[in-house]
Amino acid sequence: MxxxxxxxxxxxxxxxxxxxxxxxxxxxxxxxxxxxxxxxxxxxxxxxxxxxxxxxxxxxxxxxxxxxxxxxxxxxxxxxxxxxxxxxxxxxxxxxxxHDFEHFDGGADFLESAHPYAVDLDIFGRQSLFQFINRTVTAPGRSRLADALLGYHDEGQAARTRVQSKDMEASPDWCLRFRTLGHDLNDEIGNFDRLLGWLDRPAVAPTDWTRVLLFIAPVLTLASIAWMLFMTPWQLGVIGFLPAIWLIRKYQEVTAAEHAHTAAMGNLLKTYAALLEHAETRPGGIELTGAPQRALQRLSFLISQLDVRYNPFSILLEVSTLWSLNKLRRLDAWREEHKADLPGWLAALSETDALVSWATLRYNHPEWTDPVFTNEPIVEATGLGHPLLAPGGRITNDFSINTDGHIHLITGSNMAGKSTWLRTVGINLVLANAGGPVCALSGSDESPVTSPGILRTRPNLQVWTSMRTQDDLSESTSSFYAELKRLKAIIEAVSSPDQEVFFLLDEILKGTNSRDRHTGSRALIRQLIRERGAGIIATHDLELGALEAEPGSHVENYAMEVQVSASGDLVFDYKLHPGVCQSFNATALMARMGIDIPDEEIRLHHK
Known part of the structure; x- marks a missing residue:
């Protein structure tokens, strides 16, 4: 390749x-x-x-x-x-x-504040996972990609995404061609919904005895024109116009409503047709009923013909040929013929559009690997890195945790990388559940990757996070109460027999005093273990490390350390080390910011 x-x-x-x-x-x-x-x-x-x-x-x-x-x-x-x-x-x-991807759409409109992980793991918005992956050109494809990252699909769909995107991975030129065809589409999901809604609308053209007038009225109009030109009295020729005028007035509101419903879809369908024609040549194959490209082009043409109504001289065409009513009759016939096929065509188009994003991700990052799914209660990884960090500064870690009631407790100083590590684990689990590859590498941090790392996990392991809870003035909710509500939702999810949860908690109960925080944190950890929950908790509370030594403990301590160089600079390795953190940097950072801390206090703090 x-x-x-x-x-x-x-x-x-x-x-x-x-x-x-x-x-x-x-x-x-x-x-x-x-x-x-x-x-x-x-x-x-x-x-x-x-x-x-x-x-x-x-x-x-x-x-x-x-x-x-x-x-x-x-x-x-x-x-x-x-x-x-x-x-x-x-x-x-x-x-x-x-690693400059800000020119792609970040999908900020998909962000759900109450979602189990979307806010904390930077799934949408600027410098987000969606922005990193997204190459979609249609609104349905864009929604399909967002749903995958939000976990709104089943294991079977993720497996199909994995297989089909691997088929397309070796054809980057095909993917670029697809994106070229849809480059200026400027699609909106409302167009998609309107199109599907149009399928369920009743026929609007005349269907009773007045249908005969659709064919007779134009003939009478031509006969009337001939009479007025060559016969006398010419005024009698006006009678031949009456059937056409009556039909136009009778169906005036219906025609206007149907035109308003379809007006925005003409150019959209023309591009959809071109994209579907290209989709039929998709690597790995695709099955479509009927002839979607020709049918959609026909529909696009019929819709565009209604735009004649915008012409100030259209009344002449309407009276002489009943132009709009005849186009509505053909639209009704198209709808009746392809009503069963159109949803499948649009689903295939949205699927292909989303797959282009996944295939491009795979092609651009051949060093990434596919996750390995197992029925064992375990999440383990080698060389796991954060995909949104530039490769040159990305540090990877290995880890393994039992998902049957075990917790990793991560202690460390400020800026040591605890929060980033939680997001690294979470975002890779999201990628795995969505059907994508994961950022699991091997080799040292200084040498090139020689073989892929792994991420082994249970299928459909539900990620829950509590990392960025904030106050809500609109609900008079403090940040502490907001965090409590979030933790309550996590406890309920962990307690549910219908899902298996992997939680990521960063500095829990940070909105209260140290004594209450410590007491509450210990109680929460023990409750999560009793409920057989599993996850990673990052904290500055070193005393929580004593939980590991309790009889039958399911807590494992890990630390992310910081060192002070001979010149006084802080040195971070962003690596996981067994045990409780032994180094701190907050007082040193505060001193650098101009807070006058006596040297003996700093030395005492670092003993």
Whole structure:
């Protein structure tokens, strides 16, 4: 497989050059096109002035060639624009490989404050996991990706995502082409809902005896025009217009309502059709009923034809042909024919769109690995790192914990990496449950990865966190009470027989005094163990480390240490060490910030 950096670099160079060449060709041919068009008009004027029939014959005979030439010229510009988009997408991936991914959508609108882990693990928003992964172009695909990261799908769906994204991983050019086709879609989930809602709307075109008038009224209108031009009294010809006018007035509100419901979907469906046509060539294969690309193009065309109603002279077309009503009749027929197929087509499109994101993640990070699922009550990993940290500064750790009532208690000084470690474990479990690869590496921190690490876990292990609880002025809730509510939800989840929970708690009960915090923390830990809960708790309360020595204890102590160099600088290794933390840095940091702490107090603190 080609190196991602080399592939994107070459793709960017090739397509930037192609876009420049095609645009230059288009600009040169624009002048030729203008000259040819003027010459064609001049020839027609001469021919028509000398012999009308010859002029008409030349006009009819040459019109297809002129139209083909215009389409051919416009297609050159389209190819230039697509090449420019493709080059830009490749440039965006090169930036992402440098760990600059803020130009992608962060999905902040998906954030749920009460979700078990979304806020604490940075799943959405700026510098989030969603922003790191997201390459979707459709609103349904975007929602599908978000649902996966929120855990709103089953184990079977995650397994399919894993298999299908691995099939697509080796085809980054296919993925870029898919994104190019949908690049300027600007889709909204409301369009998707409106389209599905349209399927359930009743037929709107005439279905009773008035249906006959759809075919008779235009004939009567033409007959009336002929009467008014060649017969007397001409006023009698007005009678032939009455059926058409009556139908237009009768269905005026229905037509307006149907047009308002479908107006925004015309261009959307045209792009959907192109994306589905490309999706049918998806690596690994995809099964679609019917002919979705042709059917959606047809639907897009019919919807666009209703836009004629915006033209101020549309009344002439309506009276003479009952234009809108006939288009509504064809829309009703399309809906009846494809009502059962359309939801499946849209589901396949959203699935493919989300898979492009997962496949791109795999291609861009070949050093990552797939999780290993086991029925054993265990979570263990080698070389586990935080995916949102730049590889150059990413420190990995190994760990193993029994998920049948065991807790890792992490002590450490400020900025030692405790919170980051909790997020590292949590975010990788989220990736595993969603069907993605995990950031589990091997090799030393200084040497390149030589073989993948592992993450072994129970399938569908539910992650719960309590790390960033804040006060809520709208509910007159203090941060301490907000944390208590969060802990209550975690206890209820742990106690539930319907799910297996892995919790990540950072500095629990931090909103109260040290005595109450210690008492409450000990009680909480013992209760979680009794309920056979498992997880990791980070704390500054070193006295909690004594729980490990209690008879039958299911608590294991780990520490993240800090050292002070000879020059007085703080040195962090961000590594897990067995035991309780033996080093502290808060007083040293406060002294650096200008707080006057006597040297003997600092020395006493660090003894």
């Amino acid at each position: 080609q190196n991602p950096d080399n592939f994107y670099q070459q793709t960017s160079i090739d397509n930037a050059g192609k876009a420049k060449t095609l645009q230059s060709c288009y600009d040169r041919l624009a002048l030729v096109r203008l000259v040819v068009f003027i010459g064609w008009l001049a020839l027609l004027i001469v021919l028509f002035s000398n012999n009308f029939l010859i002029g008409l014959a030349v006009f009819v005979g040459s019109l297809p060639s002129v139209a083909y030439g215009v389409r051919w010229h416009l297609n050159i510009q389209k190819q230039a624009e697509e090449a420019a988009v493709l080059a830009g997408l490749a440039e965006g991936e090169l930036r992402a490989l440098e």
